Amino acid sequence: MLPQQWGVMGWSSALESGVTVAAARSLVLGLLVAAVATPLGAMAGRALGWREVRRPQATAAILLAPVVLPPFAVSMGLDVVILRVGVPDLMAVLLVLSVFALPYTTYTMRAAYRGIDEGLEEQARMLGASPRQARRRATLPAVRAGLLVSAGLAFLVGWSDYVVTLLVGGGQLVTVPILLGSTAAGTGREATVAVLSLVTVAPPMLVLLVARAWKGVRS
């Protein structure tokens, strides 16, 4: 189990295989998914948490569907629609991944909105704030912890995805998981695979540490 010898061969090999570019792509993809899915999830979470929709349970079930249904089926289904519309590959991957991230952001934000005082916005209005100011200055600061967690989860969906990036991206978009998958498919490159695996788990660990630190500050 333990390495028989120590060295940087694995790192050199990983760098040669393009891990830097792949990590940059994964990073951008994760950030873009977070940027799209977090505000959408906040809106949906607010509507569900404060029961501003007529059929909250049905709406919640639809939003949860991408997580419940097999990702392969969802990806292929959406891919067909996106191909017909003629959306570029990167945009298509971003859209489909946002659909997958939406359940996580929605449910996180639903819990966040349920945990705060529903009267804050109306109170802010009565203190002179416009509806937009009331959201920006009264409600959003109250759910900022939920927003951070949502953004972190959405980022991880984009960062760690394999299936969607491969299927919808058509193999053109080489991210860390894609690189890891292709490297692991061969033999004799265990050290490279190990390095790529470490790179893959680094952001989730970072998100976890930030979340713990944030919780510590809050308490």
Add this chain to the structure above:
Amino acid sequence: MSRLQLDGIGHHFDDDGAATLADVGLTVDDGEMLAILGPSGSGKSTLLRVTSGLADPTAGRVRVNDVDVTDLPAEQRGLTAMFQQPHLFTHLSVLDNVAFGPRTRGASRREAREVAGRYLSLVHLEGLGGRRTRQLSGGQQQRVALARALATEQGVLLLDEPFSALDAHLRGSMHTLLREVRAALSPTILMVTHDLDEAGLADRAAVLVEGRVHQVGTVPALYRHPASVVVARLLGGFNEIPGSVEGGRHLSAWGSVDLPEEVVACGSATLLLRREQMRLELPREHLASDQDIGGRGLTVRVTSVGSAGPRQVAVVEMRPVPELQRPVQAPLRVEVELPLGQEVSPGQDLYLRLDPRHPIWAVPGPDGEQMAEGVRTS
């Protein structure tokens, strides 16, 4: 100067179409405090929401200083509001909560905090500006909420049962604070409440039942002369004696009560007797054949003794006298408040008389459906 006018306000929820407010018309003059007194579900909070702009009326107009603000959003109406829950912004300090209003209206952070400091002093919370809102007690939180509303410096303050979540002691101190604020700033205040004591803080009170204003007046006047059985029931403490008015007298199973010459009501009328305007005395055998509550008295039997707040209240039952042969129109029981020191026991026979120091009040109609001027004797 700020004057609030509500003209013919109507409102119904879309779901069932049932009217929650019907033709409500009220005026609150500059510096005046008007209480909307009503039971749960009477529409009083809806009236406040319509006034504030948080809900739209289906009929009527809202005017502030004679300017029609019905179609303006809440933040542009020249009003501010404080609710039952303090709704403090937990991400802001106490001082910045109070500074919220001035900040949204464009004041710099420094200017807004200066204003906030003044209003925190007004509610006796100077020195607590740097605290987080979670560190405050319930009473302190409501003081911050009041200071925050006042710091907007709008002429009209709407209060939605602002102190009902507090215990009796804190409520009392908030009432004192509200009097101080009125003396210092003279804001125009519209307050909804179901608490008669709280309504007593106001210059006038409007009784709202099932979305309609039934009576407007000072709280003592409402209590002395409720316009209808509905109002009397809301105020509490009244015994309702159904009967009829004939020849200037109210006639019922309890006997006859003289009404003055100016009585205009005829036919069905309800005599409203307050618990404290009757007294129980030891029986006098020689009066047994002269059973009349409006005359020398009526023989009753105590059925139970209980408490109504700090007071003892006896429930007494009329003992029908066969030779009088009166139609029994109900109720056969009334509640009588006992003066301090008087003790009675269930099963005891006593004499029930009216206390001549209290005015007598009767209203037309047998129930709450009919609204009309009451008839009064003194």
